[in-house]
Amino acid sequence: DAKTTQPPSMDCAEGRAANLPCNHSTISGNEYVYWYRQIHSQGPQYIIHGLKNNETNEMASLIITEDRKSSTLILPHATLRDTAVYYCIVRVEGGATNKLIFGTGTLLAVQP
Amino acid sequence: DAGVIQSPRHEVTEMGQEVTLRCKPISGHDYLFWYRQTMMRGLELLIYFNNNVPIDDSGMPEDRFSAKMPNASFSTLKIQPSEPRDSAVYFCATREGLLIEQFFGPGTRLTVL
Numbered sequence: 408d409a410k411t412t413q414p415p416s417m418d419c420a421e422g423r424a425a426n427l428p429c430n431h432s433t434i435s436g437n438e439y440v441y442w443y444r445q446i447h448s449q450g451p452q453y454i455i456h457g458l459k460n461n462e463t464n465e466m467a468s469l470i471i472t473e474d475r476k477s478s479t480l481i482l483p484h485a486t487l488r489d490t491a492v493y494y495c496i497v498r499v500e501g502g503a504t505n506k507l508i509f510g511t512g513t514l515l516a517v518q519p
Numbered sequence: 520d521a522g523v524i525q526s527p528r529h530e531v532t533e534m535g536q537e538v539t540l541r542c543k544p545i546s547g548h549d550y551l552f553w554y555r556q557t558m559m560r561g562l563e564l565l566i567y568f569n570n571n572v573p574i575d576d577s578g579m580p581e582d583r584f585s586a587k588m589p590n591a592s593f594s595t596l597k598i599q600p601s602e603p604r605d606s607a608v609y610f611c612a613t614r615e616g617l618l619i620e621q622f623f624g625p626g627t628r629l630t631v632l
């Protein structure tokens with residue numbers, strides 16, 4: 408699975424959009440981009456995933472660059488409850504492996 | 520559904536003792552994963568099962584660690600004997616078939632003195 412690079416931490420004002428970047432320059436054509444987050448003292452929680460098209464759900468939007476070497480997770484209106492570590496993961500779906508390899512993630516601190 | 524259930528939520532034990540962590544998956548989920556999280560190493564996959572069969576245990580750190588899934592409703596992770604460096608939060612996660620999302624339990628915080 409491709410390696411990802413994320414900033415260790417970011418701040419965001421409450422009510423503003425939070426844009427979390429992820430670099431995955433060695434991503435393969437059949438690897439998806441996944442985002443999970445982990446709120447303090449809880450288990451990780453799935454947010455969104457995509458292959459090459461931009462995706463949106465009730466939690467967030469995922470913007471993947473045309474060359475697929477990077478992506479951005481967007482929380483449109485961040486709240487204090489969005490303070491968490493956000494993990495960007497790339498892996499093949501439906502292949503022989505079912506592993507999620509978590510990196511160090513980005514600690515997003517939403518400020519009041 | 521109550522989600523993935525783990526017990527105990529907290530465990531404090533002394534070095535050398537046996538520790539058993541338990542997980543009840545979401546009904547109908549046929550994949551079960553055990554993870555360990557520490558400050559030093561982050562979140563690591565230890566082992567996963569598909570239809571109660573262990574598929575990949577390459578993340579299990581040593582022979583002191585063992586995991587079983589005797590039926591679709593229950594899995595255990597056992598450490599015998601436990602050591603202080605085993606102190607961590609252990610998460611169980613489950614998934615239905617090839618669907619994308621893994622659902623994580625609340626974790627068990629293990630402290631080995």
